[in-house]
Amino acid sequence: MSESLLERSSARSSEHEQLLQVQDLKTYFPTPRGLVKAVDGVSFELERGKTLGIVGESGSGKSVLSRSIMRLLPRKTELHGQVMFDGRDLTNMKQAELRDVWGAEIAMVFQDPMTSLNPVMRIGPQITESIRHHLGVNKAEARETAIALLTSVGIPEPIRRLKEYPHQLSGGMRQRVTIAIALACGPRLLIADEPTTALDVTVQAQILDLLKVQQSERFMGMILVTHDLGVVAGRTDDIAVMYAGKIVEQAPTDELFADVKMPYTEALLQSIPRLSNHSHTRLQSIKGRPPDLVNLPKGCRFAARCPYVQDKCLAEEPPLIPITGKPDHLYRCWFPVGTAAGEAALESNRAAGKIDHEIDPAAAGEIIA
Amino acid sequence: MARQILGRIPQLILTLLAVSFLTFMLLSLIPGDPVLSILGTDNITEEMIQQKREELGLNDPLPVRYASWLGDAVRGDFGRSQRTQQPVMDAIKERLPVTVEIGLLALTGALLITIPLGSYTAFRANGIADRVTTTVSFALRSVPGFVLALLMIYIFAVWLRLLPATGWTRLTVDPVRNLRSALMPALVLGLAEVTAYTRVLRSDMIATLQQDFIIMAKAKGLPNWRILFKHALRPSMFSLMTVVGLNIAALVGGALIVETIFALPGIGRLLVDSIYQRDLVMVQGVVLFIASSYVIVNFLVDTLYTVLDPRIRHGRA
Numbered sequence: 001m002s003e004s005l006l007e008r009s010s011a012r013s014s015e016h017e018q019l020l021q022v023q024d025l026k027t028y029f030p031t032p033r034g035l036v037k038a039v040d041g042v043s044f045e046l047e048r049g050k051t052l053g054i055v056g057e058s059g060s061g062k063s064v065l066s067r068s069i070m071r072l073l074p075r076k077t078e079l080h081g082q083v084m085f086d087g088r089d090l091t092n093m094k095q096a097e098l099r100d101v102w103g104a105e106i107a108m109v110f111q112d113p114m115t116s117l118n119p120v121m122r123i124g125p126q127i128t129e130s131i132r133h134h135l136g137v138n139k140a141e142a143r144e145t146a147i148a149l150l151t152s153v154g155i156p157e158p159i160r161r162l163k164e165y166p167h168q169l170s171g172g173m174r175q176r177v178t179i180a181i182a183l184a185c186g187p188r189l190l191i192a193d194e195p196t197t198a199l200d201v202t203v204q205a206q207i208l209d210l211l212k213v214q215q216s217e218r219f220m221g222m223i224l225v226t227h228d229l230g231v232v233a234g235r236t237d238d239i240a241v242m243y244a245g246k247i248v249e250q251a252p253t254d255e256l257f258a259d260v261k262m263p264y265t266e267a268l269l270q271s272i273p274r275l276s277n278h279s280h281t282r283l284q285s286i287k288g289r290p291p292d293l294v295n296l297p298k299g300c301r302f303a304a305r306c307p308y309v310q311d312k313c314l315a316e317e318p319p320l321i322p323i324t325g326k327p328d329h330l331y332r333c334w335f336p337v338g339t340a341a342g343e344a345a346l347e348s349n350r351a352a353g354k355i356d357h358e359i360d361p362a363a364a365g366e367i368i369a
Numbered sequence: 370m371a372r373q374i375l376g377r378i379p380q381l382i383l384t385l386l387a388v389s390f391l392t393f394m395l396l397s398l399i400p401g402d403p404v405l406s407i408l409g410t411d412n413i414t415e416e417m418i419q420q421k422r423e424e425l426g427l428n429d430p431l432p433v434r435y436a437s438w439l440g441d442a443v444r445g446d447f448g449r450s451q452r453t454q455q456p457v458m459d460a461i462k463e464r465l466p467v468t469v470e471i472g473l474l475a476l477t478g479a480l481l482i483t484i485p486l487g488s489y490t491a492f493r494a495n496g497i498a499d500r501v502t503t504t505v506s507f508a509l510r511s512v513p514g515f516v517l518a519l520l521m522i523y524i525f526a527v528w529l530r531l532l533p534a535t536g537w538t539r540l541t542v543d544p545v546r547n548l549r550s551a552l553m554p555a556l557v558l559g560l561a562e563v564t565a566y567t568r569v570l571r572s573d574m575i576a577t578l579q580q581d582f583i584i585m586a587k588a589k590g591l592p593n594w595r596i597l598f599k600h601a602l603r604p605s606m607f608s609l610m611t612v613v614g615l616n617i618a619a620l621v622g623g624a625l626i627v628e629t630i631f632a633l634p635g636i637g638r639l640l641v642d643s644i645y646q647r648d649l650v651m652v653q654g655v656v657l658f659i660a661s662s663y664v665i666v667n668f669l670v671d672t673l674y675t676v677l678d679p680r681i682r683h684g685r686a
Contacts, residue, residue, distance in 0.1 A: 070588065072584060072587060072588055098590075099591075099592065100590060101590070102587070102588055102589065102590035103588060103589035103590035103591070104590055107588065108585075108588045110584070110585055110588075111581075112581060115580060115582065116581040116582055116584075116585045117582055117585070118582040118585075118586070118600050119582070119604065119678075119679075120603045120604050120677065120678055120679060120680075121599075121600070121603075129589065129591065130589040130590065130591065133589070133590065133591055133592075133595075134590060165679045165680070167679070167680050178585070181585075181589070
């Protein structure tokens with residue numbers, strides 16, 4: 001036993017303790033209109049104890065990606081590629097094997113704690129059921145664990161809460177409960193899918209801090225899915241920006257904020273309101289909508305909305321390539337931000353009057369009133 | 370919760386009053402003189418008729434008659450049969466256990482089939498089992514109950530000789546024979562309901578299975594049966610409960626036919642026989658009894674919602 005354990009751990013350490021390796025993952029939904037390519041060839045890696053932020057707007061495929069990793073998908077979904085979790089490929093596991101991974105090794109926190117807790121079941125059994133199912137402990141032990149979990153996620157009077165129903169708790173408290181449920185069996189990977197989107201702004205930071213603390217205390221890998229770059233800014237090790245089912249830029253968090261390459265990332269950053277702006281400043285928005293995932297454009301998927309767009313962008317899709325000298329900063333663009341080619345592209349569009357809204361942060365500040 | 374139930378009692382009493390009034394009017398609305406149906410039409414004089422009318426209190430004004438009738442009914446006195454002079458309440462008490470037993474058996478059986486069937490067909494909607502169930506349901510639903518009853522008598526009694534075709538053995542006399550005589554009538558009554566119940570449960574369950582908390586339960590790695598029966602079933606029971614409550618009446622209505630076909634001494638049969646014999650006091654008593662039970666059962670079903678949904682219980686519907 002010790003021998004095989006040694007082998008496994010040495011094998012792992014040689015791969016930098018890689019917890020999750022996603023390779024060319026594709027998630028397609030057959031619909032009457034055609035195949036919806038929600039996730040279209042995504043690859044990334046996550047080490048244990050690290051946090052990856054996946055950022056994108058609605059419809060970018062980020063939530064589908066997080067569910068595809070767990071394979072929590074409708075039955076008729078087409079899934080291609082590889083998801084290696086701790087040396088096992090989740091994509092060719094049987095349902096029964098997946099059930100042993102779900103909840104026990106990979107856990108998920110959902111967006112809306114109003115709907116993700118069962119309204120007609122008390123809090124207690126909602127926490128203890130997975131403990132009892134996966135760890136096979138008796139009722140009393142499971143109850144003790146549940147009380148400890150509720151305490152650790154900052155819920156006062158945990159013993160009384162066990163007997164309450166979800167509607168008796170506030171939104172923030174409910175999300176704490178779903179986090180306790182996710183942590184119940186000591187997972188090694190925690191996927192949080194927009195965990196604060198449905199919550200009041202005042203509790204968002206508390207919940208994010210709680211996730212961060214639990215993640216580092218338990219040395220879990222964590223994937224934080226969000227549409228808000230502000231959420232991931234100080235809380236992730238790496239960021240992957242998704243657009244129309246693909247990763248368009250990926251880098252360590254500091255590196256990404258310091259040196260944005262993809263115009264979409266730049267546009268996302270500019271749509272965050274800033275305190276330094278005048279009051280009544282019109283918020284920068286990204287013109288248009290993401291492309292139809294059934295009929296995808298031939299070239300770059302962001303081309304239709306991009307201020308840097310050139311003929312080449314409409315004809316050829318750019319590959320995901322690293323910056324020279326920075327192998328961990330990947331981007332997908334022919335005319336990247338902050339390069340000579342990018343500046344020239346933007347300047348030519350400006351000269352041709354093709355830009356009706358200015359995205360230069362210095363110029364951003366059109367006062368309405 | 371207790372306060373919510375108590376608060377609805379005045380409404381219940383009003384409904385019962387309305388029911389009793391309509392039932393009472395039955396006697397006055399039916400063509401023909403009740404006195405004639407008691408005395409018969411041979412060799413009677415106007416004097417005898419007047420005497421009987423006075424005796425029965427039929428000459429009093431309507432509200433007075435209703436009040437005194439209701440007063441008796443509340444105390445359990447529904448009058449006496451015009452034919453046999455047996456108190457109506459005694460006749461009901463004698464017949465009730467048969468109807469209740471068959472009704473309960475039918476209901477329990479129907480739910481025992483419906484809950485797994487409805488849940489599974491929702492879980493695998495449009496799968497093979499779902500389609501077979503739908504087809505069989507429609508076939509069963511479109512065949513009248515008495516055809517089903519006759520078919521069953523032919524198969525189980527005449528052909529296989531497993532069950533008695535007609536007749537009744539009391540539970541206290543011989544439980545096994547009692548069950549054998551109750552089985553077919555209950556099956557006929559229950560099967561008709563299963564088709565409706567299954568459709569209702571299936572559609573509610575399909576909606577529940579789309580909910581976030583079901584995906585959450587799945588993400589916990591729980592087995593399917595646990596997700597279906599521990600998480601999805603309870604929130605999917607509301608329409609089913611309502612339909613079951615309303616169908617209590619159908620069970621009694623069905624009992625008329627089933628008790629007649631299988632020659633069972635139940636309430637339904639009592640009602641049918643009394644109608645044939647123009648035993649109007651008996652008809653009135655039985656109808657009042659059935660209608661009141663129906664209202665009370667539905668009241669109880671409504672209170673069951675609060676058990677199903679804690680949000681109603683805590684006054685946050």
